[in-house]
Amino acid sequence: MSLDFDTTMKRLEACDQADVLACWNELDPQQRESLLQQINMISLESIPALVQRHVLSHEHQSGTADPKPPIVMAPNPEEAAAYARRGEEIIRDGRVAAFTVAGGQGTRLGWGGPKGTYPATPVSGKPLFRVFAEQIEAASQRWNTRICWYIMTSEANDSATRDFFADNNWFGLPRTQVMLFPQGMMPCFDADSGDMLLESPGRLAMSPDGHGGSISALHRSGALEQMSMLGIDTISYFQVDNPVAPVVDPVFIGMHADEACSSGELSSKMVPKVSPDEKVGVFCMVDDRLEVIEYSDMPHELQEMRDDKGRLVYDAGNIALHLLGVEFAQKLCSADELPWHRAIKKVPWFDRKSGREIQPDTPNAVKLERFIFDALPLAGKSAILEVERCREFAPIKNAEGADSPASCRQAQSNLFGSWLESRGVDVERDDTGDVVADIEISSLTAMDPAQLDSVELPKSIRRGDRVLL
Template sequence: MAHLLKEQQHLVNFWDELSNDEKSQLENQIKKVDFTQARKWFEDSAHLQTSSPENLTPIPKERIFSTDKLSKTEMHEYWEAGLDAISRGEVAALVLAGGQASRLGSAEPKGTIPLGLNVSFGDSLLGIQAAKIALLQAAAGERNHENNGKIHWLVMTSPGTEKATHSHVQKLAKHHGFNFEDQVTIFSQDEIPAYDENGDFLLATKHSLVASPNGNGGVYSALAPFLPKLKAKGIKYFHVYCVDNILCKVADPHFIGFAALNNADVATKCVAKQKGELVGSVCLDSGKPRVVEYSELGAELADQKTADGSYLFGAGSIANHFFSMEFMERICSSGSISLPYHRAHKKIAYIDPKSGEQIKPTQPNGYKLELFIFDVFEYARNFFIWQVERSEEFSPLKNAESAGKDCLSTCKNDLAALNSKWLQHAGATIEENGKHFYLNTLISYDGENLQELRGKSINQDLIDSDKIIAKHFVHNTDSIYD
């Protein structure tokens, strides 16, 4: 342990108490840390420059495309272009799945926990996403018999979620007939040790450091080794999304087709911000696109409205992005671009380096550093916003039920509401108010394929008695008021 910096010697205070296996674990973890670099990250993050309000301007209108303002002809053109790309095997769906469901009361990866919905095989967020990929592939294959539609599924995990996620995704792939070795790539982002408020590392146990994934911006360095293989497979477009959004349109043909036809190298999905909402705003900072937090925007700009009553800085980021292969190659190239680490002040349990007792603080006592995926926006050469309806595309699972927001019950409600909207557009009516009627994910991606339900009055008896109707639905009718 001679290479330890003087201020980090506390990490080996209990060395003589450790077993050989524990000594090996601690030594291997410490050897992976560049202490000089880690100290620089900590110091740099303390002086990270934020945006000045006077430098911030909205994204120009000609760079914003709202799905509710586009014609059916335009949307059809984008859909066809997206499916064409899928049929040629040019699309990769990259899910950011490194987080655990600790806030949900589970030790499992968030993407694998049971939802109690059964709208897809696996009954999980990843299960829903796998079904959507399978549905799109079938649609692309049907329209182009020369090419079987294929989406390459990239799954970014973290050291703490990799094993369980790998096992779960492998089962999903087998069920849907994906060639796991050829079509699915599972890789892990790096972890970074946590710091106390003086910049020293913390012990999680006597033989391990407190460490956590290095943020969603860690995707670029983690993906870099796989880019040559993906390019050789013909991948041209990446759809990057977070695992926790139950309404996410994975490998969205509208989004992919729009970006491809407009030669975008970067595009991001947004929703119209609501009053008091703390999601970041996509805007220009000194003429370059980036996402700014409410604190950087300031109350005056955050509340400023346009003539139509919408917020001037109202493009709310939902962590859902398009990147071209050319852009990914440029960003992921070793040493080409260095993203800054951002600080998150957290309550971090740790081992007291003197007593060896575990301390569980009641107030924030340290920092975790994170890279942000959107910090690359400023390097885009042709950037667009694709603005979508919140009710159709954004319902994240982040909190326990006690929060009453962004939790499992709100996700269920939002999914049921979207399915209800699709049914009504298809010409069906829902007879039993207050019931959840969930559609089988493999039936419809965006409200299509529901023509057999036209003119039907949907109720539980009909679903139970009519096989043609029943195939569309999941037999789960929780009350919307539960």
């Protein structure tokens, strides 16, 4: 222990952060061990540059100078069918893995557990994790293949997520084909001094390193190495709060692999923004490289700009559905090129001088995080596929209103209602076009409308009906 302490202290002194061990003599052996482990999980050698660049100075990293609209792929039916055939071949060969970013808690929804355990479907109330597990099982059966599932948790929900999977017998999936691993963490820094903050005498104040940290988490966990050993070369990335996200999409995969505008490194999906003030990032070309400009960084006049057909010029909304090449992810980890973004937040901290825990009234600390879309300009060529919002994007983020459980359930009923209508079922809708019944179709029943042809369907669905297929 003494050697570990001495080595750690030297590393901390080298980056001018030795004060985090100021309470060392007051800690018991277990607290000392925990603090040393926490400190040594940090790349201390990188801290001085991070503090100088992102804490003590305010470099603005978003490139908003003269952005241009990107080229977006909107394939016709014949082109989509060709992409799908190619994508199905890649899936069938076992070259695609599913990757879910699932570090969030359900706190904002009034749910006392990991967000992935939230009951999301309109009739049976299936948890989000089961929705995706059924998609994976159905796709594995349809294409007679193995689809490994990688799930990034967080320090806050890793244990509860593992327990949930175990309690549900891994949703019937082969245990060897599911890997869970936690997201990385970064220290919180005092906004004035750049010092790493303590939350207690024996624990650093830490925060998750952002969804961009998912790439380094894949590497750190051994997932990328495992993928390479299994012959997986494509990662299907999606977030846990979007139950209509396709886990594997043959059209998208085929485009990513074969389209001339794609280098097979990083491709994305987009939906047209519903209004200028919809708070989503937009894909743009900046200095001939594809980027995502966040809503808060986009000049108001560009948000409002429309073409001669009345469509927003900058409308390519990012919905966090991506395909990553495994080799590209490995290269990103080796080069460590993703930029850090600063956020000023209120962070409770332990004052070493007074020996008290402080609850700040105003933002006092800098949190650093990375974004997955910052890998876009690092790819050779990145393709963007336009998809229909009603089919692929119905996130659960807020307790009420837009992007809420209620709006998500309605979106699912609308989607599945349209599937049934395409097979001749009379589905009642209101004046706004919303289905007035609750409809849920498991992926194990059908992954698309055509698969309903072998299913016994009702002749009609009326207001208040609850239909589960």
